[in-house]
Amino acid sequence: MSDPKPQSPEKREFIAKSKTYWNPGKTQAWQDMGVDLVIDRREGYLLWDMDGRRLIDLHLNGGTYNIGHRHPELIEVLNRGTQRFDMGNHHFPSQARTALAERLARICGGDMHYTMYASGGAEAIDIALKTARHATQRRKIVSIVNAYHGHTGLAVAAGADRFKKIFLSDNPEEFVHVPFNDLNAMEDALKGKDAACLIMETIPATYGFPMPLPGYLQEVKKLCERYGSLYVADEVQTGLMRCGEMWGYQRYGITPDLVVTGKGISGGMYPIACVIVREPYAGWLTQDGFAHMSTMGGAELGCLVAMKTLEILERPTVKPMVNYISETFRNGLHEIMRLYPDFFVGIRQCGVVMGLEFDFPEGAKPVMKHLYENGVWAIFSTLDPRVLQFKPGVLMTADLCAEVLERVERSVGLAYAECLGRGGRGKIRAA
């Protein structure tokens, strides 16, 4: 262990309070991992801990802060919006909701005409799954082993065991899981022609971003078509330019039947999530438009922020910028891999969606800790702790990327010494 940073009495007191009133298990777990972060001020891609320590945010809460914390244009639109609007009344047609839906229809193209609204990602997933069930009149939902789609009823049932058994919310009859990148298993799950849909994170995030093998997603989509199941793309983490295109699925040459977007679409400023659905599968909207509703789903202020977020992401300079950022990290990280070839062994990457592989049991945890101590916040993958989730924002500057690489090089060296350093702490490799 490196020397822990001294903690202020205020922070110690606060953490105790967090255990008393908020979430004792989660609060303690972070302390055990050596991450005593209490986020205070934030700006752009920077966070300040309540003790004043500056951290570069490479977690972004899963892409929520894709365009940075407190983006000035989002603050502006939110302020302007409050001069006239509030959340709105979800029973009635709304200017803001319709405008965002229109924009999403244009962005998604084809016959993706309709947008349905939620206030969070999991809720949106539930809406997508309900919509697929209505459209196909089938109950079964196929998803990937260790998938993560959030924690509401249907979403949690489609995800990993860890989060549903504890709440007795598993439902193995209706929710079938198949291993990622295994086409035979996928075909077995779909060929009974009783699955309403397959739901799939384009790149499974919480699983550590294993990458779809070449051709996998295209074949999966074909299987869905063959057996009459809809393809639901969970683009909560892979959408919004993070893969180098507006939606991650575009990089894999497929067109889903339903798309779920959350996190980043809110700009991190006002909760909102959306489901975009192809016209032929949106039947319930006509049959009984009141069948699903949510007071806060698609709140009008959220719609305004989402529209501004999309406007920013659609600026022509953003695409080259994402390319530059992701190329720069790839190239720079490869240089670091050369220094520690038996420890830092691989990079999973699609644009700025990245997973760094450390060939050591739970190897991403010490790397996370040393990064934290060296001013970078990036989180390991809960479901594959050899992998560090490395999630730069799409508007990062060249200088900040250079700073991150320099800090990563130092931190990987320290983690290497801790994990593999023969002769103990003193033998840290010179960078």
Next chain:
Amino acid sequence: MTAIVEEILAGEQRATGAADLMLQTAEWAAAAYARFDRARVLKIARAAAEVAYAHAGELAEAAVKETGFGVVAHKKIKNELTSRALFELYAHEDFCSARIRAEVKMVELPRPAGIVFALTPSTNPVCSVYYKVLMALVTRNAIILSPHPLARGCSVKAAQLMAEAAEGAGAPLGIIQVIEQPNLPLIEHVMKSPRVGVILATGGTPMVRSAYSSGNPAIGVGPGNAPALVDDSADLNHAAKRIIESKSFDNSILCTNESVVLAVESIADRLLQALKSAGAHVAKPEEVAALRELLFGRGTFNVEVLGKSAVEIGARIGLKLPPNTRVILAEIDRIGIDEPLSKEKLCPVLGFLRVPHAQGGITQARALIRLSGAGHSAAIHSQHAPTILAYGAAVKALRVVVNAPCSQGAAGYGTHLAPAFTIGTGYFGSSSVGENVGPQHLVNWTRIAYNEDPAEAFGDFSVLDAWAGGPALALGREAPMSLGRLQEGADSVQDPMPLPTSSAGTIDEIAILREEIRRMVLEELRGALRS
């Protein structure tokens, strides 16, 4: 979208936010481009110059149509000169490689400014875009252009054509960008950005002052007001022809054009005759008064006559001039604040003042430049070296063109001055540069200087490449995709590692090869996946 929603979304930060993203992208492009070697840089600059040349006529026409200023044929010439010819000129110099100067034990490394922020005028819109882009490209800079709103269409088109060509030839994405909806607050925002390396300002004096007060390094130049002294040793026919050729070129829209002819009394009448036969209309006193009213009646120069032909201007004061009239000559009796026609005139109206002798002409030339045009240009037509020297030493101009058209000559055409559309007015004219601005102004040099003591040996740098080493360059073309090594199935598909920067010229080929290998592996895997 309803009007209310659109109104909420249209915040004040929309334009500046978009401009900041342009700057960020330009910064990435500049970082990569600064490590390109000379061969690669020349390939890119040549591609941009060639497409510019190919569109010289079309964009000349577009410029005149859009602005109403100048003459298509002349603009075409300028566009041709600032594309292919300018590239050929710049290509002779090396702004990319290390200079090893063993004799002084020094190595000099070119370090580009990074981002050049360039304002371009409405008077010479397309050729200014060409010129500034080429200067930036040969010096390995990124450039962001802000065209004058009156010439937005043709300037944006010119910039986009060159950007496409440069990127097609291997330039990093975003190396040339253009602000399509410029306005004053937006320009000031960009000028103040810490990402800008140097501002290349032209245009009105307020814009230049604003560039200088931005806090960023700036090269801005002042207005011209060139005197043309003709003494008794001059070849009058030649002098007249050259003056008319210059003053009528593009309807006198170059800031290097002659403002007032200072004719030594003994040859003044003969010169007037020669000017007439070269195409000048000599205005009668009442016409001079009408011209004074037309050009300066509202105090400042009337932009409605800017770049208009002599015939059109004549028509404005009720004259029906023969169609071959190229210049209107207005005889004046003094230079000074009390004679507006002694100010800068970006139209083919030329002042004419008699002076008793050459020395008197020099005094009047000084007076003219005192009025405006400090540090800019002056012309003299004379065979008498002492007069020429005395004129050059007395007049506060930083280029004195001898026996040549001043419009063209001071801008480097027909003289051996550097061809330029940014004419440094130096300290006389409150500018940081006193020469014709060229690529050398967009690059600094790191000087690696050894101890002069002979006991310290100078290193051998001859086979080293300053821009080699370090990670591979990011060019902004595609967001990478790769599988890791620990993931199941990954062993069968491995991306070759990106190669570190070696001799930068070979990177294109290596990248293409790597892409090829990747594609082959993927094809193979795709087949294997189902079995």
